[in-house]
Amino acid sequence: MSGPISSDEDTIAFIGGGNMARSLVGGMVARGTDPACIQVAEPVEALRDALSRDFGVRVHADAIDAVVGAATWVFAVKPQVMRTVCEGLAAHARDAHPLAVSIAAGITTAQLSAWLGGSTAVVRSMPNTPALLGAGVTGLYANAAVDAAGRARAEALLATAGETVWITDEALMDAVTAVSGSGPAYAFLLAEAMEDAARAQGLPADAARRLVLQTLLGAARMLTESGEAPAELRRRVTSPGGTTQAAIEAFEAGGLRRLVAEAVAAATVRGRELSATND
Structure with a gap:
């Protein structure tokens, strides 16, 4: 620093x-x-x-x-x-x-x-x-x-x-905006969806909130402090035939990667449009 x-x-x-x-x-x-x-x-x-x-x-x-x-x-x-x-x-x-x-x-x-x-x-x-x-x-x-x-x-x-x-x-600054500038909102959306899902499974609202927030905080620390790639950390926590694998397969089947790519692309395009409208 x-x-x-x-x-x-x-x-x-x-x-x-x-x-x-x-x-x-x-x-x-x-x-x-x-x-x-x-x-x-x-x-x-x-x-x-x-x-x-x-x-x-x-x-x-x-x-x-x-x-x-x-x-x-x-x-x-x-x-x-x-x-x-x-x-x-x-x-x-x-x-x-x-x-x-x-x-x-x-x-x-x-x-x-x-x-x-x-x-x-x-x-x-x-x-x-x-x-x-x-x-x-x-x-x-x-x-x-x-x-x-x-x-x-x-x-x-x-x-x-x-x-x-x-x-x-x-030209890549619009992609920076799409990834990190807008990125916190993506994490907030994930937290929102996880809380909703936790309550749907019967967890009390306060317990759902604490479980989700601490899980995301802990995962973020592992990502920044371990030095490992996200894919490697995901593999380590995904036991064959276990609960995590079932969830990951549901994400993949639902097109999570495609949705993320489309979201970042849409934000990038919007950044370019903002430049054009300010000419």
Whole structure:
């Protein structure tokens, strides 16, 4: 995990102070970044007040005020308003030459750079919701204008939310979004279905919930800590002719792999559509 971003290196401006921005700000402060180096633009007064109160960062109602003196601009706004926000900052970006980091799905580095006036160093990132717990994973892609120092700054920032993975082909960022960005919802859906099935077999609701949640948590830890491939772990727990084999055969007969492939493909296509609608 990368260390704190030093207060004398640069000031970071967050444009947008919602949940994901809050998780990154909290992670940075927890790892030693000086709150005075963080400026946040957020139009909702209650969110601004909470950020100032909880982390001691400087807050502003307008983006143009937050980016003054900042070398890194983190865009944490909805994709639908990204163009308007960027174009409002373009004149300042042409003079300031910031590193722009986007956490918005479906917005390409070319789009962001153009909206900021062109020739902007842009890192496109896709964190996921476990970042709110410091347990996320973020895919990162840097355009050609980002130098080694810029990559290091972006990685230090996103590493406060969990693991980071660099992608060399931007076209694959839509697949990153489909796998890890949207992926937590797939696990939540599985948990929901398992709880329903457990209750259908007669288990009380509270017992079903505890059994399912701890099972998924334990399985996730085995996946991340054992170093073994998922297929190998599955084989080890599947005794020939046993209960697990019966369940796995039902999953396979029902086309689980095909459904997962179709779901990830659909999310990937939707990511590309978001890019197209924002041109």
